[in-house]
Amino acid sequence: ASKLLGKTEVLKFYPSKFVLVTNLLQEFGTLVFNRLIFKSNEELLALEKGYQLPPDFTAEVVPPAAQQITWNWFLKVSSIRELLPRVIVEASMLKSYRFLENIDVDETLMRLTQQLRGIGDPFVATYCYCYVARIGVEIAPRARSYMFPLFKNMLTCLSQIEKPAIKEELRKQRISSSEYMSLFEPAVDWIMQCVAHKAPTNVLDDILETCKSAKGSSVLLNAVMSAFPTNYVSRRANQLIHLIDTAPDTGLPKFQLYQTLGLSVSMTPPPDEDKKAILVSVWPAIAQLSNVEDFISCAEAWIEYPAKYFSGKRTNRLLSDILRRVTSEVDAFEYQKYYGRLSSMLHKIMTHMHDFSEVFAMDKFLPFIDLFRELDAKASAALIIMEAFSQHQKSPATDPLIRSGMMYLCKAAHDSITAMTFDDERKRISQLVLSYLSKVSFGTDIQATLEFLLEARRNFSNLDSALNFEVHHALKVTMQTYHLQKGQHSRKTAQFIRTCLSFAFITIPTISNFLMRLRFYVASGCVAILNHSLSQADVFFEAAIDAIPDLPDSIDVRLCENASFRSFHSHFYSELDPNGTRAFSQILSTMEPIDPFLVTEVKYMLSAMLMLPDHPEKERLYMFKKLYNTLEQRNWKKPEHYFEILIAFIHFLAAMSQPSLIYSAPGVESNDTLYASSPKFLADIHALAIAVIEDAETKALELPDDVAASSCLFFTLYQIADLQHLETQRIVVQVGKHASVNHTVGVRITGCCRCGQ
DSSP states (O other), X not given: OGGGGGOOSSXXXXXXXXXXXXXXXXXXXXXXXXXXXXXXXXXXXXXXXXXXXXXXXXXXXXXXXXXXXXXXXXXXXXXXXXXXXXXXXXXXXXXXXXXXXXXXXXXHHHHHHHHGGGOOOHHHHHHHHHHHXXXXXXXXXXXXXXXXXHHXXXXXXXXXXXXXXXXXXXXXXXXXXXXXHHHTHHHHHHHXXXXXXXXXXXXXXXXXXXXXXXXXXXXXXXXXXXXXXXHHHHHTHHHHHHHHHHXXXXXXXXXXXXHHHHHHHHHSOOOHHHHHXXXXXXXXXXXXXXXXXXXXXXXXXXXXXXHHHSOHHHHHHHHHHHHHHHHHHSOGGGGGXXXXXXXXXXXXXXXXXXXXXHHHHOTTHHHHHTTOOSXXXXXXXXXXXXXXXHHHXXXXXXXXXXXXXXXXXXXHHXXXXXXXXXXXXXXXXXXXXXXXXXXXXXXXXXXXXXXXXXXXXHHOTTOHHHHHHHHHHHHHHHHXXXXXXXXXXXXXXXXXXXXXXXXXXXXXXXXXXXXXXXXXXXXXXXXXHHTXXXXXXXXXXXXXXXXXXXOOSEEEOOOTTOSSXXXXXXXXXXXXXXXXXXXXXXXXXXXXXXXXXXXXXXHHHHXXXXXOOOOTTSOTTHHHHHHHHHHHHSOOSSHHHHHHHHHHHHHHHHHHTSSSOSOOOTTOOOHHHHHTTOHHHHHXXXXXHHHHHHHHHHHHHHSXXXXXXXXXXXXXXXXXXXXXXXXXXXXXXXXXXXXXXXXXXXXXXXXXXXXXX
């Protein structure tokens, strides 16, 4: 197999053949080594030494018979007449020298390196040097003395490529000099990595000086820049630029050399005094590359350099050249071929440029994004920027350039959502859009805030979380106006309040989650009451009640992903967080019956309706009656849920009958003021209470645990009912008798029907 390395009938296949053959030789060397281990342990067992070779054995513990076998192997190899097979096979067995005494592996590697000078074909010799370097690094990583001679021998090989015999061979195989030199690249790269690994600076300097003095090729220069530490390359970037400019055209194209240099100087900063000179020297040469694909490859490597070390102005110049070349030399239908590289450029820019005012001030930035013509590609590019914005934009975004630019990008990401979009991707886009929306600030310009919300609603109609944020933010702006005016609205602010509430009323029905709709209707109604917009409050509560018959039997309760809505339970009318929205999260199972959640929402609604005065043109307690009739007609899956609501109704009516309500909205005349405990009003409340109590009594008897339900109803009435009415007394006594028959009255009841009584 080793003889195959000397055959170059098909030069382009040689690197692949080299890998296959050397892997086979490596396996051969491993088998020999393992065989010698086995023979050694077998001999030690025969000699009754009581131990076997440890993993870190030395030649002193190897039995003589095993050493003799090892010598036999190497003598057989040394008897091979042909140079190349003899050296390569010995190199593959180099690990077995551990069995022999007085063998210096470093000297052996030096000897093999010198022997390879006898190979006449420079191409084959270079790959053989590569194999010896590979074995040396594996077997003796600390051995360094043979490395520099090996490097010089490789340089000698590279200098022989102009020989007539080589040119004739290339002519026969129809390979150009550039293609031939590119075939050297894998071997040269590996040799340079081995030479440069942990090498001191003086060795690297010697190598660089040798490259300068020798008539080296671009393959060697590229290998030097790839293998040397990036800080070493960056400090000598100007020297390397000169070497690139003077390098012969044979071998690797110059754009690849510029590309390698760009990666190094972008990774490790060059001296401050050289930063500008490096860019000024390199970029004009890159911009003049005739092939647009070569230009884009170089631009991908160099775009990080100005983004990392300079202002957006220089980055904008590079983007301008990129736009000019791509739009003028690439057909629009072929843009997708460069999406990967363009996306890489964008990622590098956003990694280092965190001042988004500077980013969007670059007039070529958004046109650069427009190079992503396909919707999915543009969405991916937009997500890169959105993630950077979410991570690095700490202060409120007040710059109009940021607002307009990010709105454009968020819309591009939103428009990519389809019915086939995965939930994780939809959630990712939602979170990034919310991050942008929550960071936009207009200060005290509430009119501009509302206009922004209108634009956001138009652009993000497919995202429930964005719609939730918009409704919540509209209510927040309403409350900010309320606090600024100290509850005393002028005609102008009153009109603005009505506009905000109208925005919420129009937006809420577009939210797909039913429970969020109910919560927002109730919260909006509360905000309307506080701002003295009572007609709109009536509309919100009626809409909430009208939405109840349309509720499904079950609901996906992963509804609390919204990070912008603060639930109604936490003092909706309190001052909202001035620093932004707070997370509202509640992790529940995927699908559950909706009735338990509806009970909770109805209780919140009743708490809010206590502040709502009756409409002057409608009957007394019209809103409560509407809610009662709607819930009474609902098909409840479990009667205990409806029974719990009836208990809440009793508490509501008891609170409404008080001469003074326990709470009310400032400046709003609630029913306690409007009716002043008039007999007719109290009679209506009493009639409704009797109807609710009788309904609750009937439902209690239908429940599986009717005793506990009756006891709950009894204690509720005992605590809050007006027992001066004979009919009320009759019902309470009747309920009490049912509970006492079962010996439950007088027993402490806790947690029954979740009513808290």
